[in-house]
Amino acid sequence: MKKNYLICVVMALTILAGCACEKKDNTLTSQEKKEGWKLLFDGETTNGWRGFNSAEIPQAWSATDGTLMSAGEGGDIGGDIITTEKYDNFHLKLDWKLSPEGNSGIMYHVVEAPELKSTYYSGPEYQIIDDIGFPGGVTPYNSTGADYAMTPADTTQKVLYPVGEWNSSEIIFDNGKVSHYLNGKKIVEFTAWTEEWKANVANGKWSKYPAYGKAKTGHIALQDHGSYIWFKNIKIKAL
Template structure:
């Protein structure tokens, strides 16, 4: 009887913890919450800074959250170096068929629009749904200044917010999404945008980039 009661109590505690976790903010500002893609550790080129971390130089590799997320709201701040390029990915799948985070995870672009060559390409600018959809309005700040991101993914509906403005909106799997996907460089990648659940990733594109005040909550 005591064993049954103990099991019931443990079940109740576990259920309560799960319910509490949904909607509760989780701090991702420490590198302890991250690891390199397909690696248990984080490369030393990723270095702590106050309230966050930075990619100090080439060779750091893309990093992903240790946890996976399906429906979520992600907040963070980023700043990029002059002529720099990086990105924020979600629903990143980690398996033998995926060699890079961008083969599965849709990207919210990070870029020095005026300095990097990609700034001349529509759908490759800061805040864009990379290579699929451009921002409705440009709100990005110059290199060296902090930009505020809110990325919402809920039942396939995705919103990119940059510096307090919703700049991109789309529905994963919709006819409109499929048309954009078929015209993009990802058209031959069958898992692109199809994960449904996965890791958040931050990109090493060979340029210095800073991230801070990173937090996420499940929806």
């Protein structure tokens, strides 16, 4: 009897220990707080975010079931949200999932001005897209994790979970040195503002966007590109 009681106690303690180790969404551990991480989404409200070139949150965006969600009412222009704060050197982490045939992205160093019609006019983009089902297909330059239209994703390192499942992304910007991670694997690395970088801008899509990539500080943006997108566990650390 005593032996069975001890076994039950040990099992109960093991279960409790396992539960204690499970980290809740949209929270920071004590270690993360010590390291300087800050939440950009509290899991319950849209506090800390607003529309691009607007003081209000676009109607499509809401805090729903512990996620920062867009119902996909935006398009190529309009509908994106930005952080109320600006960042220069940073390490950004977040989780996301996308709807079938979906398209979205994460921009940084976003600048606002009347002549800048969208976040991507100034902010480089970490692409999020349905690599398999997007109409028209994708290339390494516009596939998930790519530095959109600038630096392709390394397909040899890429691990992408199917549409509807959660993926984790990271962007590190450290004095011009940039890394993109997808599900723990580095898939993009480049240095901004070098002669090579400037040549890529001048010879590509961004040649028609004079503000692209010029700012060294700016807002983080989440894109509504006409499809459902969900984000959670959005956190940032200044470098």
